[in-house]
Amino acid sequence: MIYLTAGESHGPELTGLIEGFPAGLKLSVDQINHKLHERQGGYGRGYRQKIEKDQVIITSGVRHGITLGSPITLRIANIDHSHWSEVMKPVGEPDPDIAMREVKNPRPGHADLVGGMKYGHRDLRNVLERSSARETAMRVAIGAICIQLLNQLGIQIAGYVQKIGTIDADSNQLLSTAQIEEEISKNDLRIIKQDKVAPIHELIDQTKKDGDTLGGVIRIVAENVPAGLGSYISWNEKLDAKIAAAVMGINAMKGVSFGDGFDISAKPGSQVMDQIYWDPNKGWYRSSDHLGGFEGGMTNGMTIIVNAAMKPIPTLYKPLHSVSIDTKEEHKASIERSDVTAIVAASIVIEAAVAIELCQAILDTFDYNNMERLKKQYSDYCNELKNY
Ligand SMILES: Cc1cc2nc3c(=O)[nH]c(=O)nc-3n(C[C@H](O)[C@H](O)[C@H](O)COP(=O)(O)O)c2cc1C
Numbered sequence: 001m002i003y004l005t006a007g008e009s010h011g012p013e014l015t016g017l018i019e020g021f022p023a024g025l026k027l028s029v030d031q032i033n034h035k036l037h038e039r040q041g042g043y044g045r046g047y048r049q050k051i052e053k054d055q056v057i058i059t060s061g062v063r064h065g066i067t068l069g070s071p072i073t074l075r076i077a078n079i080d081h082s083h084w085s086e087v088m089k090p091v092g093e094p095d096p097d098i099a100m101r102e103v104k105n106p107r108p109g110h111a112d113l114v115g116g117m118k119y120g121h122r123d124l125r126n127v128l129e130r131s132s133a134r135e136t137a138m139r140v141a142i143g144a145i146c147i148q149l150l151n152q153l154g155i156q157i158a159g160y161v162q163k164i165g166t167i168d169a170d171s172n173q174l175l176s177t178a179q180i181e182e183e184i185s186k187n188d189l190r191i192i193k194q195d196k197v198a199p200i201h202e203l204i205d206q207t208k209k210d211g212d213t214l215g216g217v218i219r220i221v222a223e224n225v226p227a228g229l230g231s232y233i234s235w236n237e238k239l240d241a242k243i244a245a246a247v248m249g250i251n252a253m254k255g256v257s258f259g260d261g262f263d264i265s266a267k268p269g270s271q272v273m274d275q276i277y278w279d280p281n282k283g284w285y286r287s288s289d290h291l292g293g294f295e296g297g298m299t300n301g302m303t304i305i306v307n308a309a310m311k312p313i314p315t316l317y318k319p320l321h322s323v324s325i326d327t328k329e330e331h332k333a334s335i336e337r338s339d340v341t342a343i344v345a346a347s348i349v350i351e352a353a354v355a356i357e358l359c360q361a362i363l364d365t366f367d368y369n370n371m372e373r374l375k376k377q378y379s380d381y382c383n384e385l386k387n388y
């Protein structure tokens with residue numbers, strides 16, 4: 001399976017293309033739209049999310065709700081485009097009577113300056129529009145399709161926010177996906193600890209007043225994933241490496257770890273390795289999951305645990321120092337309407353990215369042409385592992 005996304009933040013729409021997806025999967029558009037809706041939520045988001053109402057339109061590869069095996073194309077409209085139709089029109093000369101909202105003062109932490117240098121743009125809007133995390137809406141739509149395939153194979157995936165700024169809102173226990181879903185449904189921050197909701201709201205409100213922004217830490221958990229996805233044979237087949245790359249490919253991510261994460265480096269080996277057991281009913285299992293479900297670049301049958309660190313949102317209403325790319329004079333960085341934090345939205349995007357990689361690994365391992373055949377091969381493989 002390969003996928004591509006296209007689209008500028010204030011252009012007419014986002015486009016997605018998935019190729020190499022099995023025929024015969026019953027697809028729920030409601031489930032895709034539900035994930036898109038979740039990505040738009042979360043305390044701390046900016047005004048743009050009041051304008052948009054993300055809904056997917058499927059234009060190929062699906063007939064009467066069932067995938068055909070042919071390329072799937074997806075569209076999500078940018079409702080805000082109506083306010084930018086002249087500035088962002090894909091064809092035709094710019095109207096000289098309309099301000100083109102050029103960006104000349106690059107924002108620290110954004111692609112603005114380096115993107116301009118690399119592609120030779122003198123209006124940094126040409127960079128900003130595509131580097132914007134608006135694009136992640138399409139990755140969430142693609143991920144939602146992959147989640148439906150994973151669910152049909154019995155794999156569950158869920159994510160939550162562990163930290164916002166300095167506030168730790170995690171229970172610090174390994175929770176099942178069902179427990180995570182239940183806890184995060186109780187608040188608008190996708191956190192586990194309900195008593196941290198009010199302090200985090202206060203922190204976000206205060207940070208907004210200060211013209212500043214926040215980042216955080218996200219955890220994604222995937223259950224019931226069989227051993228042996230990915231490979232130790234070559235570096236580029238290691239599934240943990242592919243997941244790490246996919247997570248780092250999401251805007252504002254600055255770190256990825258698995259299981260107990262960077263903490264394992266300070267512990268003795270006896271407290272880190274997940275010891276091996278066998279039971280006639282369960283088959284092979286481990287007594288712990290410090291390594292987050294990976295050994296040798298392969299899933300080991302334990303729950304996959306992925307952690308991601310998001311930097312604070314780079315656009316500040318109290319803008320940082322910058323320099324005009326035209327005059328070279330000192331200027332405050334440009335201000336684009338912005339989120340105070342998008343950690344909640346990012347948790348949905350990371351969940352999608354992990355789901356896409358797991359789905360790809362499964363389609364790389366089994367015959368992917370037809371869903372029923374895939375399910376049969378997959379179940380035979382799982383039984384074979386049990387009896388190894
Ligand atoms: C869901 C989501 C929403 C974001 N919203 C904003 C935003 O409103 N303003 C902003 O400056 N950056 C926002 N970002 C972060 C920037 O897109 C990102 O930091 C920037 O493109 C530079 O990329 P890098 O941080 O990966 O280096 C958001 C990121 C995500 C994942």
Ligand SMILES: C=C(O[C@@H]1CC(C(=O)O)=C[C@@H](OP(=O)(O)O)[C@H]1O)C(=O)O
Pocket residue numbers: 009046047048049052131132133134137251336337338339345
């Ligand atoms: C549009 C989305 O996020 C945008 C991501 C973003 C950025 O710089 O990454 C900047 C803001 O764009 P705008 O200036 O249009 O409000 C966010 O709203 C979205 O997530 O749907």
